[in-house]
Amino acid sequence: MGHLTIKHVRAFVLRGGGADYHDQADGHWIDDHISTPMSKYPEYRQSRRSFGINVLGTLVVEIEASDGTVGFAVTTGGEPAAYIVEKHLARFIEGARVTDIEKIWDQMYQSTLFYGRKGLVINTISGVDLALWDLLGKIRQEPVHQLLGGAVRDELQFYATGARPDLAQKMGFIGGKMPLHHGPSEGEEGLRKNLEALATMRERVGPDFWLMLDCWMSLDVNYATKLAVGAHEHGLKWIEEALSPDDYWGYAALRNNVPKGMLVTTGEHEATRWGFRMLLEMGCCDIIQPDVGWCGGLTELVKISALADAHNAMVVPHGSSVYSYHFVATRHNSPFAEFLMMAPKADEVVPMFHPQLLGEPVPVNGRMRLSVLDKPGFGVDLNPDCQLHRPYNR
Ligand SMILES: C[C@H](O)[C@H](O)CC(=O)C(=O)O
Ligand SMILES: [Mg+2]
Numbered sequence: 001m002g003h004l005t006i007k008h009v010r011a012f013v014l015r016g017g018g019a020d021y022h023d024q025a026d027g028h029w030i031d032d033h034i035s036t037p038m039s040k041y042p043e044y045r046q047s048r049r050s051f052g053i054n055v056l057g058t059l060v061v062e063i064e065a066s067d068g069t070v071g072f073a074v075t076t077g078g079e080p081a082a083y084i085v086e087k088h089l090a091r092f093i094e095g096a097r098v099t100d101i102e103k104i105w106d107q108m109y110q111s112t113l114f115y116g117r118k119g120l121v122i123n124t125i126s127g128v129d130l131a132l133w134d135l136l137g138k139i140r141q142e143p144v145h146q147l148l149g150g151a152v153r154d155e156l157q158f159y160a161t162g163a164r165p166d167l168a169q170k171m172g173f174i175g176g177k178m179p180l181h182h183g184p185s186e187g188e189e190g191l192r193k194n195l196e197a198l199a200t201m202r203e204r205v206g207p208d209f210w211l212m213l214d215c216w217m218s219l220d221v222n223y224a225t226k227l228a229v230g231a232h233e234h235g236l237k238w239i240e241e242a243l244s245p246d247d248y249w250g251y252a253a254l255r256n257n258v259p260k261g262m263l264v265t266t267g268e269h270e271a272t273r274w275g276f277r278m279l280l281e282m283g284c285c286d287i288i289q290p291d292v293g294w295c296g297g298l299t300e301l302v303k304i305s306a307l308a309d310a311h312n313a314m315v316v317p318h319g320s321s322v323y324s325y326h327f328v329a330t331r332h333n334s335p336f337a338e339f340l341m342m343a344p345k346a347d348e349v350v351p352m353f354h355p356q357l358l359g360e361p362v363p364v365n366g367r368m369r370l371s372v373l374d375k376p377g378f379g380v381d382l383n384p385d386c387q388l389h390r391p392y393n394r
Contacts, residue, residue, distance in 0.1 A: 004139060005066045009093045009128070011082035012388040014058040018356030019074040019293060021319065021340060023054035028344040029163035035183035035218040037244065058356065059124065060388060061085060061131040065098050071135025072382055073323065074356055075127040075293035077120055079391050084124045086392035088112065093128065098139055101132045105299045109272075122271040122296050129297025130323055130378070137377030144326040144378055145370070148302070151329040156368045161319075162341030165211055166204040171349060172365030174336060175210025175237065176201070184223040191223070195230045202234040211235060215242040217269065221250045225257040238263035238287065245269040251284030265289055268318035272296045276304045280311040289338075291318035292327060301327055309333045321352040321360060322378045329370055339363055358383050 016023055024030055031047050038044040044051040057078035064070045075081075092107040108125045109116070116122065137144045145151050160168035165176020178201065182190030194213075201211055213236060215224065224242035231239070239258065243250040245266070255264045267288040270276055272295065276288055288308050292301050305315045305327075314333050317324035319340045328334040339362075343350045351360040357380040361372040373379055382388075 004069075004098045006063055006093050006096050006098060006135075007066050008062075008064045009085060009090050009131075010062045010064075010390060011085035011392065012060040012062070012390050013078045013082055014060055014074070014356060014386055014388060016355070017342070018353045018386075019058040020054055020056065020076045020078070021342060021352065022048055023057065024342075024344070029346050030179070030342075032163070033181050034179045035181055035215060037217050039183040039218055040185040056080065056120075059085070059127050060356075060382065061127040062382075063093065063128070063131045063135050065135060065139060067139070069135060069139050071131045071133070071138055071377060073127050073130030073134055073293075073378070074353065074382075075123050075130065077123040077127060080120055081124040081127065082391050084112070084121060085128060086394055089124070089128055090394070093132075098132075098136055101129065101136065101299055104132065105129055105297070109296070118271040118275065123294050126293050126295065126297040126300075129299050130293065133298050134377035141376045143374050143376065144298070145329045145373055148298070148327065148330045151370050152332055153329060154370045156325060156328055156363075156370070157336045158339040158363045158366050158368070159210060159212070159336060160339050160341050160346075160366075161214065162343075162346030164341070164346040165201050165209070167347050168341065168366075169205050169209050172367065173339065173363070174366055175212060176205070177212035177214050177240065177338075180213050180215045180218065180227075183218040184220055191226060191230070194227060195234070198231055198234045198236065207235060210237045212238045212240060212265075214240045217241050217244050219243060221253050221257070224254050228254070228258040228262055232259040232262060236262060238265045240265045240289070241268060242266070248278050248282045248284055251279070252282045255283060255285060263287060265316070268294070270295065272300055273303045273307060276307060280307055280313055285313070287314045287316050289316055289318045291320050292323045293320050294318075298323070298327060305331055305333065319352060321357070322373070322380055325361070325368065325373060326378060329373065355383055356386055357381070 059077035059081040159175035160173040161177040168176040263286040265287040
């Protein structure tokens, strides 16, 4: 096995749902007047697609070993990411041993430093890294959670992100995270509406069910503080991604300002151990939320998680389906996971990356037995009905 090498890497693009989970049709809760950094422009307030949230599409990375085994992964990044894989990163992948994951990561990261470090380039590196782990698992016939050192629990538990925490509660989830609808540019009236929505949901779910607000980078420290103080009486468990990911100083201030007991969370748009080091050392948050498809992949997430552990911070990865489930199962400081409700009305559990993956497990009663992850690699297949396009075929 150690002598198996990588024969080919191929990068495809795909449209519609899946890893680019914001690429949804009209009427979906995930694109219904959600507060964003673009909400200050009234023409971009109603829909995130209006400012281009779905412009990239999905990147599919396929890696084939010398024995013909194929590993794959999906993430966001689309055509520009496919270009980076085929025109730049392929040289570090093809010809390497299938076990060279750490070395390939370092070469991809160091060679793209002059134009990379965060965002699209790290999404791309993440996609390659996840495909390498999938390949290794398939070659060894072992699930990725075993390659990572083994699970620390037999069952995962989930909170749900969506417009209907009340329905999520009935479906057995441990909590519900709602999108914030109104930002600072909608003034006091918007703030009142935000608090009313939370109060209504609290009435529906009773006192004990976790309720959280996802602010998607859209607030400033002053507004976020007012929101947190107003939300305290409605038992808000955490305020998520309130500020720009670049505003480490703002997060540190917000964490001091929020009422005692309320958690500050962030990190889904942060990348690499160096980005998370800033969040952790500056005391920005209580929970970090790296997305394994965006933060540098599994190889990097393991390092980020160790850093968080040493700072007594929890790691609750953002979305990312099987790619995060295999990780969460192996970490003591990841006691629960996120499930994004991708049904348009958030009224039923559907696979998060549908329609791109086949065999994608979903929580039942808000839980997932480890045994459903006991398949080689990440345990999923690419749906052959999806129209793959390879724009930079070499
Ligand atoms: C609901 C949020 O605005 C976003 O679409 C998803 C997210 O940030 C999360 O799941 O966390
Ligand atoms: Mg979020």
